[in-house]
Amino acid sequence: MKGWQLTDAYDLEQIKKTEPLKADNKIKVRITKVMLSQDDITLYNGDDKPLYPLIPGRFAIGIVVDADANPYGIEKDMRVYIDPVFSCNNCYACTIGQPKDCFRFNVAGRNTDGFLRDFAVFPFDRTYPLPKGVSDTEALFIDYLSLAISVIDKLKIEKGEHVAVIGGNVIGNIIAQLIIYYQAVPIIIDDNDADLEIAKRSGIYYTLKADTRLEKEVAEITGGRMPPKVVYVTSCGINTENAIRISRTNATVAFAGFNNFTTRVNLSQAMQKQLRFYCITNGYANAETSINLIANHAINISTFNLASAKFADIPSIFRNGDENLKNGVEVPNVIVDMLS
Protein backbone atom coordinates (compact mmCIF):
# COMPACT_ATOMS: atom_id res chain seq x y z
CA MET A 1 0.00 0.00 0.00
CA LYS A 2 1.23 3.45 -0.92
CA GLY A 3 -0.26 6.51 0.78
CA TRP A 4 0.22 9.83 2.55
CA GLN A 5 0.63 9.94 6.31
CA LEU A 6 0.72 12.77 8.85
CA THR A 7 3.60 11.87 11.16
CA ASP A 8 3.33 15.11 13.14
CA ALA A 9 1.89 18.60 12.67
CA TYR A 10 3.07 19.94 9.28
CA ASP A 11 4.83 16.64 8.60
CA LEU A 12 3.14 14.84 5.69
CA GLU A 13 5.10 12.02 4.13
CA GLN A 14 4.55 9.36 1.52
CA ILE A 15 4.60 5.88 3.04
CA LYS A 16 4.62 2.29 1.88
CA LYS A 17 3.07 -0.40 4.07
CA THR A 18 2.12 -3.98 3.45
CA GLU A 19 -1.48 -4.88 4.20
CA PRO A 20 -2.87 -8.40 4.18
CA LEU A 21 -3.98 -9.04 0.60
CA LYS A 22 -6.95 -11.00 1.76
CA ALA A 23 -8.52 -11.86 5.10
CA ASP A 24 -11.82 -13.56 5.87
CA ASN A 25 -14.96 -11.58 5.04
CA LYS A 26 -13.05 -8.75 3.56
CA ILE A 27 -12.90 -6.73 0.39
CA LYS A 28 -9.84 -5.20 -1.19
CA VAL A 29 -10.53 -1.83 -2.77
CA ARG A 30 -8.50 0.37 -5.11
CA ILE A 31 -9.25 3.86 -3.82
CA THR A 32 -10.11 5.96 -6.88
CA LYS A 33 -11.23 9.31 -5.45
CA VAL A 34 -10.80 11.04 -2.10
CA MET A 35 -12.30 14.38 -1.09
CA LEU A 36 -10.27 16.48 1.35
CA SER A 37 -11.90 19.23 3.41
CA GLN A 38 -11.01 21.97 5.87
CA ASP A 39 -11.16 19.35 8.64
CA ASP A 40 -8.13 17.62 7.08
CA ILE A 41 -6.21 20.90 7.14
CA THR A 42 -6.85 21.32 10.89
CA LEU A 43 -5.45 17.81 11.42
CA TYR A 44 -2.40 18.77 9.32
CA ASN A 45 -1.62 21.98 11.21
CA GLY A 46 -2.30 20.39 14.61
CA ASP A 47 -5.27 22.65 15.53
CA ASP A 48 -7.41 19.54 15.94
CA LYS A 49 -4.71 17.60 17.86
CA PRO A 50 -4.99 14.15 16.27
CA LEU A 51 -3.05 11.13 17.45
CA TYR A 52 -0.24 10.92 14.92
CA PRO A 53 0.69 9.01 12.81
CA LEU A 54 -2.53 9.22 10.79
CA ILE A 55 -3.44 8.70 7.15
CA PRO A 56 -5.96 11.50 6.42
CA GLY A 57 -8.99 11.29 4.13
CA ARG A 58 -12.57 10.74 5.31
CA PHE A 59 -14.61 10.76 2.08
CA ALA A 60 -13.69 8.13 -0.51
CA ILE A 61 -14.89 5.80 -3.22
CA GLY A 62 -13.13 2.94 -4.94
CA ILE A 63 -13.31 -0.12 -7.17
CA VAL A 64 -13.37 -3.64 -5.72
CA VAL A 65 -10.28 -5.54 -6.85
CA ASP A 66 -10.82 -8.64 -4.75
CA ALA A 67 -13.71 -9.94 -2.64
CA ASP A 68 -14.42 -13.09 -0.66
CA ALA A 69 -17.74 -14.81 -1.35
CA ASN A 70 -20.38 -12.71 0.45
CA PRO A 71 -24.14 -12.36 0.91
CA TYR A 72 -24.07 -8.62 0.05
CA GLY A 73 -23.63 -9.10 -3.69
CA ILE A 74 -20.32 -7.25 -3.72
CA GLU A 75 -18.11 -8.38 -6.58
CA LYS A 76 -14.87 -7.56 -8.31
CA ASP A 77 -14.92 -4.34 -10.44
CA MET A 78 -17.90 -2.86 -8.54
CA ARG A 79 -17.79 0.86 -7.73
CA VAL A 80 -18.21 1.22 -3.97
CA TYR A 81 -18.54 3.82 -1.23
CA ILE A 82 -16.56 3.14 1.94
CA ASP A 83 -18.23 4.23 5.18
CA PRO A 84 -15.68 6.15 7.29
CA VAL A 85 -17.59 5.66 10.58
CA PHE A 86 -17.65 2.32 12.41
CA SER A 87 -18.34 1.27 15.98
CA CYS A 88 -15.52 0.17 18.31
CA ASN A 89 -16.86 -3.32 19.03
CA ASN A 90 -15.42 -3.08 22.55
CA CYS A 91 -17.38 -0.64 24.70
CA TYR A 92 -20.42 -1.40 26.84
CA ALA A 93 -22.93 -0.28 24.17
CA CYS A 94 -21.20 -2.38 21.49
CA THR A 95 -21.03 -5.48 23.70
CA ILE A 96 -24.77 -5.31 24.45
CA GLY A 97 -25.57 -5.05 20.74
CA GLN A 98 -26.26 -1.29 20.51
CA PRO A 99 -23.41 -0.06 18.30
CA LYS A 100 -25.44 3.09 17.45
CA ASP A 101 -24.64 4.25 21.02
CA CYS A 102 -20.93 3.35 20.80
CA PHE A 103 -18.79 5.27 23.32
CA ARG A 104 -15.92 5.70 20.89
CA PHE A 105 -16.67 5.57 17.19
CA ASN A 106 -13.78 4.95 14.85
CA VAL A 107 -13.68 7.56 12.11
CA ALA A 108 -11.41 7.14 9.12
CA GLY A 109 -9.01 10.02 8.70
CA ARG A 110 -9.68 11.27 12.24
CA ASN A 111 -8.87 8.71 14.90
CA THR A 112 -8.05 5.79 12.59
CA ASP A 113 -6.32 5.66 9.21
CA GLY A 114 -8.21 7.33 6.37
CA PHE A 115 -8.28 6.82 2.60
CA LEU A 116 -5.39 8.83 1.21
CA ARG A 117 -3.76 5.63 -0.10
CA ASP A 118 -3.95 3.44 -3.16
CA PHE A 119 -5.35 0.17 -1.74
CA ALA A 120 -7.18 -0.77 1.44
CA VAL A 121 -8.96 -3.82 2.87
CA PHE A 122 -12.39 -3.47 4.50
CA PRO A 123 -15.03 -5.70 6.05
CA PHE A 124 -18.21 -6.09 3.94
CA ASP A 125 -20.40 -4.04 6.24
CA ARG A 126 -18.41 -0.87 5.57
CA THR A 127 -18.64 -1.09 1.79
CA TYR A 128 -21.71 -0.07 -0.27
CA PRO A 129 -22.16 -0.64 -4.02
CA LEU A 130 -22.97 2.61 -5.82
CA PRO A 131 -25.89 2.66 -8.26
CA LYS A 132 -25.40 4.22 -11.72
CA GLY A 133 -27.59 7.19 -10.77
CA VAL A 134 -25.06 8.36 -8.16
CA SER A 135 -22.02 10.12 -9.65
CA ASP A 136 -18.51 9.86 -8.19
CA THR A 137 -18.69 13.43 -6.92
CA GLU A 138 -22.13 12.92 -5.35
CA ALA A 139 -20.87 9.74 -3.65
CA LEU A 140 -18.11 11.75 -1.96
CA PHE A 141 -20.85 13.72 -0.15
CA ILE A 142 -22.58 10.65 1.33
CA ASP A 143 -21.04 11.13 4.78
CA TYR A 144 -22.21 14.76 4.92
CA LEU A 145 -25.70 13.63 4.06
CA SER A 146 -25.52 10.85 6.68
CA LEU A 147 -24.70 13.50 9.31
CA ALA A 148 -27.64 15.60 8.08
CA ILE A 149 -29.96 12.58 8.43
CA SER A 150 -28.82 12.14 12.06
CA VAL A 151 -29.61 15.82 12.70
CA ILE A 152 -33.10 15.57 11.14
CA ASP A 153 -33.80 12.38 13.14
CA LYS A 154 -32.69 13.89 16.46
CA LEU A 155 -34.61 17.13 15.94
CA LYS A 156 -37.75 15.27 14.78
CA ILE A 157 -38.34 17.95 12.16
CA GLU A 158 -41.99 18.43 11.22
CA LYS A 159 -43.59 19.65 8.03
CA GLY A 160 -43.87 23.43 7.76
CA GLU A 161 -41.81 24.38 10.82
CA HIS A 162 -38.96 26.88 10.72
CA VAL A 163 -35.47 25.54 11.43
CA ALA A 164 -32.57 27.98 11.75
CA VAL A 165 -29.22 26.62 10.52
CA ILE A 166 -26.24 28.62 11.74
CA GLY A 167 -23.35 27.95 9.35
CA GLY A 168 -23.69 28.03 5.58
CA ASN A 169 -20.70 25.85 4.73
CA VAL A 170 -21.12 22.44 3.04
CA ILE A 171 -22.46 20.80 6.22
CA GLY A 172 -25.01 23.56 6.93
CA ASN A 173 -26.05 23.75 3.29
CA ILE A 174 -26.72 19.99 3.04
CA ILE A 175 -28.63 19.99 6.35
CA ALA A 176 -30.78 22.88 5.03
CA GLN A 177 -31.43 21.08 1.73
CA LEU A 178 -32.53 17.98 3.62
CA ILE A 179 -34.82 20.11 5.82
CA ILE A 180 -36.52 21.30 2.59
CA TYR A 181 -36.76 17.68 1.38
CA TYR A 182 -38.70 16.91 4.57
CA GLN A 183 -40.97 19.90 3.85
CA ALA A 184 -39.81 22.17 6.66
CA VAL A 185 -38.42 25.70 6.17
CA PRO A 186 -34.69 26.30 6.78
CA ILE A 187 -33.21 29.72 7.53
CA ILE A 188 -29.47 29.71 6.78
CA ILE A 189 -27.40 32.15 8.82
CA ASP A 190 -23.75 32.97 8.16
CA ASP A 191 -21.34 35.90 8.19
CA ASN A 192 -19.84 34.83 4.86
CA ASP A 193 -21.57 36.32 1.78
CA ALA A 194 -20.16 33.66 -0.56
CA ASP A 195 -21.76 30.82 1.46
CA LEU A 196 -25.09 32.69 1.61
CA GLU A 197 -24.97 33.10 -2.18
CA ILE A 198 -24.30 29.35 -2.62
CA ALA A 199 -27.21 28.63 -0.25
CA LYS A 200 -29.53 30.77 -2.41
CA ARG A 201 -28.41 28.95 -5.55
CA SER A 202 -29.03 25.63 -3.74
CA GLY A 203 -32.69 26.61 -3.41
CA ILE A 204 -32.66 27.86 0.19
CA TYR A 205 -35.06 30.80 0.29
CA TYR A 206 -34.22 32.42 3.64
CA THR A 207 -30.55 33.39 4.01
CA LEU A 208 -29.51 35.86 6.71
CA LYS A 209 -26.29 37.58 7.68
CA ALA A 210 -25.13 36.87 11.24
CA ASP A 211 -25.07 40.50 12.39
CA THR A 212 -26.84 42.84 14.80
CA ARG A 213 -30.15 42.67 12.87
CA LEU A 214 -30.31 38.88 13.05
CA GLU A 215 -32.81 38.50 15.89
CA LYS A 216 -35.23 41.01 14.33
CA GLU A 217 -35.00 39.38 10.89
CA VAL A 218 -35.60 35.88 12.28
CA ALA A 219 -38.60 37.28 14.20
CA GLU A 220 -40.02 38.71 10.95
CA ILE A 221 -39.67 35.41 9.08
CA THR A 222 -41.22 33.37 11.90
CA GLY A 223 -44.06 35.83 12.68
CA GLY A 224 -42.45 36.65 16.03
CA ARG A 225 -42.55 33.02 17.24
CA MET A 226 -38.80 32.34 16.66
CA PRO A 227 -37.55 28.89 15.55
CA PRO A 228 -38.47 25.90 17.72
CA LYS A 229 -35.40 24.09 16.32
CA VAL A 230 -31.93 25.44 15.66
CA VAL A 231 -28.88 23.74 14.15
CA TYR A 232 -25.43 25.12 14.93
CA VAL A 233 -22.68 23.82 12.62
CA THR A 234 -19.60 23.44 14.81
CA SER A 235 -17.09 24.34 12.08
CA CYS A 236 -18.80 27.64 11.13
CA GLY A 237 -16.80 29.95 13.39
CA ILE A 238 -19.85 32.08 14.31
CA ASN A 239 -20.46 32.93 17.98
CA THR A 240 -22.76 30.29 19.51
CA GLU A 241 -24.69 33.07 21.30
CA ASN A 242 -26.46 33.66 17.98
CA ALA A 243 -27.99 30.16 18.25
CA ILE A 244 -29.20 30.78 21.80
CA ARG A 245 -30.46 34.29 21.03
CA ILE A 246 -32.74 33.28 18.14
CA SER A 247 -34.12 30.14 19.82
CA ARG A 248 -37.69 30.08 21.07
CA THR A 249 -38.21 29.22 24.78
CA ASN A 250 -37.95 25.42 25.21
CA ALA A 251 -36.40 25.11 21.73
CA THR A 252 -34.08 22.29 20.71
CA VAL A 253 -30.58 23.18 19.56
CA ALA A 254 -28.46 20.63 17.69
CA PHE A 255 -24.70 21.15 17.58
CA ALA A 256 -23.62 19.28 14.47
CA GLY A 257 -20.28 18.77 12.78
CA PHE A 258 -17.26 16.57 12.31
CA ASN A 259 -15.09 18.59 14.69
CA ASN A 260 -15.76 20.75 17.74
CA PHE A 261 -12.47 22.14 18.87
CA THR A 262 -13.43 25.84 18.76
CA THR A 263 -17.02 25.66 20.00
CA ARG A 264 -17.79 27.42 23.33
CA VAL A 265 -21.28 27.91 24.73
CA ASN A 266 -22.39 30.43 27.36
CA LEU A 267 -25.26 28.76 29.17
CA SER A 268 -26.80 31.75 30.97
CA GLN A 269 -29.40 32.62 28.33
CA ALA A 270 -29.88 28.95 27.43
CA MET A 271 -30.83 28.29 31.07
CA GLN A 272 -33.38 31.12 31.06
CA LYS A 273 -34.94 29.75 27.88
CA GLN A 274 -34.68 26.15 29.16
CA LEU A 275 -33.24 24.95 25.87
CA ARG A 276 -32.58 21.33 25.04
CA PHE A 277 -29.19 20.52 23.45
CA TYR A 278 -28.11 17.67 21.21
CA CYS A 279 -24.58 17.01 19.97
CA ILE A 280 -24.28 15.14 16.67
CA THR A 281 -20.92 14.27 15.25
CA ASN A 282 -21.50 11.45 12.79
CA GLY A 283 -24.07 9.79 10.59
CA TYR A 284 -23.43 6.23 11.75
CA ALA A 285 -25.47 3.60 9.88
CA ASN A 286 -27.08 6.13 7.51
CA ALA A 287 -24.97 5.41 4.39
CA GLU A 288 -27.59 3.31 2.64
CA THR A 289 -30.34 5.90 3.24
CA SER A 290 -27.98 8.63 1.97
CA ILE A 291 -27.27 6.71 -1.23
CA ASN A 292 -31.01 6.33 -1.85
CA LEU A 293 -31.64 10.03 -1.16
CA ILE A 294 -28.92 11.02 -3.64
CA ALA A 295 -30.30 8.63 -6.26
CA ASN A 296 -33.68 10.36 -5.72
CA HIS A 297 -32.08 13.82 -6.22
CA ALA A 298 -32.87 14.93 -2.65
CA ILE A 299 -29.82 17.21 -2.64
CA ASN A 300 -28.00 19.31 -5.20
CA ILE A 301 -24.22 19.55 -4.85
CA SER A 302 -23.59 21.33 -8.16
CA THR A 303 -23.42 24.76 -6.50
CA PHE A 304 -20.49 23.89 -4.20
CA ASN A 305 -17.10 25.38 -4.77
CA LEU A 306 -14.95 22.28 -5.44
CA ALA A 307 -11.34 22.00 -6.55
CA SER A 308 -9.71 18.98 -8.17
CA ALA A 309 -6.20 17.63 -7.84
CA LYS A 310 -3.87 14.74 -8.64
CA PHE A 311 -2.14 12.30 -6.29
CA ALA A 312 1.17 14.17 -6.57
CA ASP A 313 -0.55 17.49 -5.65
CA ILE A 314 -1.48 16.24 -2.17
CA PRO A 315 1.30 18.02 -0.19
CA SER A 316 0.43 21.35 -1.85
CA ILE A 317 -3.30 20.91 -1.03
CA PHE A 318 -2.36 20.80 2.67
CA ARG A 319 0.15 23.66 2.43
CA ASN A 320 -2.24 25.93 0.52
CA GLY A 321 -5.16 24.98 2.76
CA ASP A 322 -3.16 25.91 5.85
CA GLU A 323 -2.14 29.21 4.23
CA ASN A 324 -5.81 29.98 3.45
CA LEU A 325 -6.94 29.16 7.00
CA LYS A 326 -4.24 31.45 8.43
CA ASN A 327 -5.56 34.25 6.22
CA GLY A 328 -9.14 33.59 7.29
CA VAL A 329 -10.10 32.22 3.86
CA GLU A 330 -12.54 29.31 3.73
CA VAL A 331 -10.89 26.20 2.28
CA PRO A 332 -12.84 24.59 -0.58
CA ASN A 333 -13.20 20.82 -0.67
CA VAL A 334 -10.69 19.21 -3.03
CA ILE A 335 -11.38 16.03 -4.97
CA VAL A 336 -8.20 14.04 -5.48
CA ASP A 337 -8.05 11.67 -8.44
CA MET A 338 -6.06 8.84 -6.83
CA LEU A 339 -5.41 7.17 -10.20
CA SER A 340 -3.65 10.17 -11.72
Ligand SMILES: [Zn+2]
Ligand atom coordinates in the same frame (compact mmCIF):
# COMPACT_ATOMS: atom_id res chain seq x y z
ZN1 LIG B 1 -18.34 0.79 20.96
